[in-house]
Amino acid sequence: MSAVSGSSSSPTRPPESAPGAAAAIEVSHLTKVFGPRTAVADVSFTVARGEVFGFLGPNGAGKTTTVRMLGTLIAPTSGSAVVAGISLGPARAAEIRQHISIMPEAPGLYRRLTVTENLDFFARLYGLPRREQRIAEALAAVGLSDRAHDLTANLSKGLRQRAALARTLLNDPSVMFLDEPTSGLDPVAAHEVHGLIGTLRDRGVTIFLTTHRLDEAQRLCDRVAIMNTSLLTIGRPDELRQKLFNRSLAVTTVAPLARPDQVFAGLPGVQSWQTADQPADQSPARPAGQSAARPSDRSGGPAGPRPAGYVLTVSDPAQAAPAVTRALVAAGADVLSIAESQHSLEDVYLELIDDTEGRTR
Amino acid sequence: MSMSATRIGAVIRKELSEFRRNRFILVTATILPIVFLISPTVTILAIKASTASTVLDRRVDTSLFLPLLIPVFVPALLSAYAVVGEREQGTLEPVLTTPVSAVEFLLGKATAIFMPAVGVAYLMFGVFVAITQIGAVPAVATAVLHAPQLPAALVFIPLLAGWAIWVGLAISARATDTRVSQQLSTLASLPPLAVAALFSFNVISPTFAVAAAFAGGLLVIDGLACFAVARVFDRERLITGTKPTSGSYRTRGA
Numbered sequence: 096m097s098a099v100s101g102s103s104s105s106p107t108r109p110p111e112s113a114p115g116a117a118a119a120i121e122v123s124h125l126t127k128v129f130g131p132r133t134a135v136a137d138v139s140f141t142v143a144r145g146e147v148f149g150f151l152g153p154n155g156a157g158k159t160t161t162v163r164m165l166g167t168l169i170a171p172t173s174g175s176a177v178v179a180g181i182s183l184g185p186a187r188a189a190e191i192r193q194h195i196s197i198m199p200e201a202p203g204l205y206r207r208l209t210v211t212e213n214l215d216f217f218a219r220l221y222g223l224p225r226r227e228q229r230i231a232e233a234l235a236a237v238g239l240s241d242r243a244h245d246l247t248a249n250l251s252k253g254l255r256q257r258a259a260l261a262r263t264l265l266n267d268p269s270v271m272f273l274d275e276p277t278s279g280l281d282p283v284a285a286h287e288v289h290g291l292i293g294t295l296r297d298r299g300v301t302i303f304l305t306t307h308r309l310d311e312a313q314r315l316c317d318r319v320a321i322m323n324t325s326l327l328t329i330g331r332p333d334e335l336r337q338k339l340f341n342r343s344l345a346v347t348t349v350a351p352l353a354r355p356d357q358v359f360a361g362l363p364g365v366q367s368w369q370t371a372d373q374p375a376d377q378s379p380a381r382p383a384g385q386s387a388a389r390p391s392d393r394s395g396g397p398a399g400p401r402p403a404g405y406v407l408t409v410s411d412p413a414q415a416a417p418a419v420t421r422a423l424v425a426a427g428a429d430v431l432s433i434a435e436s437q438h439s440l441e442d443v444y445l446e447l448i449d450d451t452e453g454r455t456r
Numbered sequence: 457m458s459m460s461a462t463r464i465g466a467v468i469r470k471e472l473s474e475f476r477r478n479r480f481i482l483v484t485a486t487i488l489p490i491v492f493l494i495s496p497t498v499t500i501l502a503i504k505a506s507t508a509s510t511v512l513d514r515r516v517d518t519s520l521f522l523p524l525l526i527p528v529f530v531p532a533l534l535s536a537y538a539v540v541g542e543r544e545q546g547t548l549e550p551v552l553t554t555p556v557s558a559v560e561f562l563l564g565k566a567t568a569i570f571m572p573a574v575g576v577a578y579l580m581f582g583v584f585v586a587i588t589q590i591g592a593v594p595a596v597a598t599a600v601l602h603a604p605q606l607p608a609a610l611v612f613i614p615l616l617a618g619w620a621i622w623v624g625l626a627i628s629a630r631a632t633d634t635r636v637s638q639q640l641s642t643l644a645s646l647p648p649l650a651v652a653a654l655f656s657f658n659v660i661s662p663t664f665a666v667a668a669a670f671a672g673g674l675l676v677i678d679g680l681a682c683f684a685v686a687r688v689f690d691r692e693r694l695i696t697g698t699k700p701t702s703g704s705y706r707t708r709g710a
Contacts, residue, residue, distance in 0.1 A: 129698045166553055169692040189555045203550040207477040219466030220554040262550065
């Protein structure tokens with residue numbers, strides 16, 4: 096497996112974009128430097144209207160800095176951006192803020208005020224008409240109507256998170272920046288937030304989702320960007336998996352094959368093979384006849400054969416699977432399963448981040 | 457985007473709600489003025505009818521100066537917390553993501569502190585005058601009532617409060633720690649009080665012209681201070697704690 100190299104933009108390369116959709120956010124060569132430290136380096140991308148865009152990266156990768164730049168809280172050192180159709184810059188910062196909302200990682204609620212008083216304060220800052228109705232709708236959307244008059248100091252972390260989410264709904268934004276919106280929520284509440292994000296997407300709201308929960312990103316996001324100071328890659332989760340990892344078949348047999356190289360070699364569509372517990376680049380060098388027994392077998396584990404796993408790199412799983420099955424049966428192997436290997440977004444993330452951090456070291 | 461009374465009002469309303477529910481602020485706003493009132497009241501009540509007029513005048517001067525500490529210390533403490541306190545409790549960033557401008561935010565904060573601080577100061581002065589009129593010997597009571605410092609105090613209470621508030625807000629906008637901010641604000645609020653003390657103790661001749669010039673100077677400073685403090689209110693520094701780069705959102709009060 097070879098890692099796809101980082102796709103940080105170069106000056107000659109246009110921003111990555113979702114084809115066929117008007118842009119809610121256009122970022123071009125955005126850079127932020129704090130003293131000697133570069134927090135965000137030459138990042139370019141486009142987010143379409145109504146898209147749920149996942150923004151992933153390790154701690155200190157520049158995700159929050161990027162959100163703060165796009166939210167007009169801090170100024171970029173260089174580069175440009177258009178947010179909600181408005182160019183980023185001091186002259187139109189307040190106008191951008193009117194059309195977006197940001198939910199920071201910490202809820203940032205006034206603990207001595209009730210939930211309603213908190214929301215009323217923000218509704219007034221946005222100059223909203225029909226404040227009571229909007230507050231009621233926002234609270235209903237996050238399932239917090241029955242706690243409307245509780246002091247936020249008396250709410251659990253999860254409920255405070257929901258109150259903060261309600262705050263971001265008040266001004267009916269066209270672009271929402273959500274930083275870890277389900278942090279601290281129980282599974283049911285997190286599921287409700289996921290549903291809310293889906294509803295907002297259906298209404299055409301663009302969601303810029305910063306999260307560490309890769310399962311959440313995989314489930315919710317139309318596209319994801321992975322960054323570590325610079326942009327490493329961007330695309331649909333399934334695209335990234337295909338781009339980063341070779342397609343492969345996972346084969347499990349009841350007992351280790353006596354001569355796996357003879358079974359798999361020369362099969363149509365099979366490029367290489369390896370035992371399931373060895374790195375890919377070692378497999379071609381495996382001597383013929385060597386057993387694919389598990390380490391526990393060699394170290395005096397329980398007697399008798401154990402299931403053995405093999406990973407076959409293939410050009411097309413649908414074409415290779417029948418041939419592999421026939422070869423295994425012909426070799427007298429008892430087959431437990433043959434399936435296409437599924438790499439998760441987490442695999443993509445770890446591959447890219449490990450690769451960039453390895454290069455840094 | 458023009459200045460919005462709704463947004464300023466929102467900040468005032470929120471601040472006053474928080475003050476009402478914050479025991480520390482309630483104690484500061486009530487106990488401290490009472491403490492500043494006890495000493496001059498006792499001093500006035502202890503003056504005997506036989507006291508020489510020069511001694512009487514000096515004690516009245518001193519007694520009428522001490523309540524001027526109220527509109528300085530109370531707002532200095534509150535305003536010193538106003539920005540850095542929000543930053544420490546994590547509420548500043550969400551506020552700064554809204555369209556509220558630095559000037560609106562600061563004006564709201566300043567007004568919310570000004571109202572209770574000046575109200576309490578006037579109330580304490582009223583209580584002081586009432587007690588002295590009831591409890592002091594007639595000659596002393598008359599001296600208090602006719603002292604030129606009394607109308608001067610009515611003018612200087614809001615002016616001193618304004619100075620203390622803006623100094624406190626400026627320090628709060630740059631400080632990284634609430635305690636440091638409160639200590640610095642208290643110290644920085646003292647210069648105009650020192651001038652007032654020089655008047656009270658007749659070091660500077662308290663003529664009407666001098667007092668009016670001093671009051672006018674404070675009025676101008678208080679009026680312009682909002683915009684000056686807005687210049688040091690930098691979103692980037694407040695959020696990241698680092699020195700802002702060029703083109704930051706401090707400009708235009710954005």
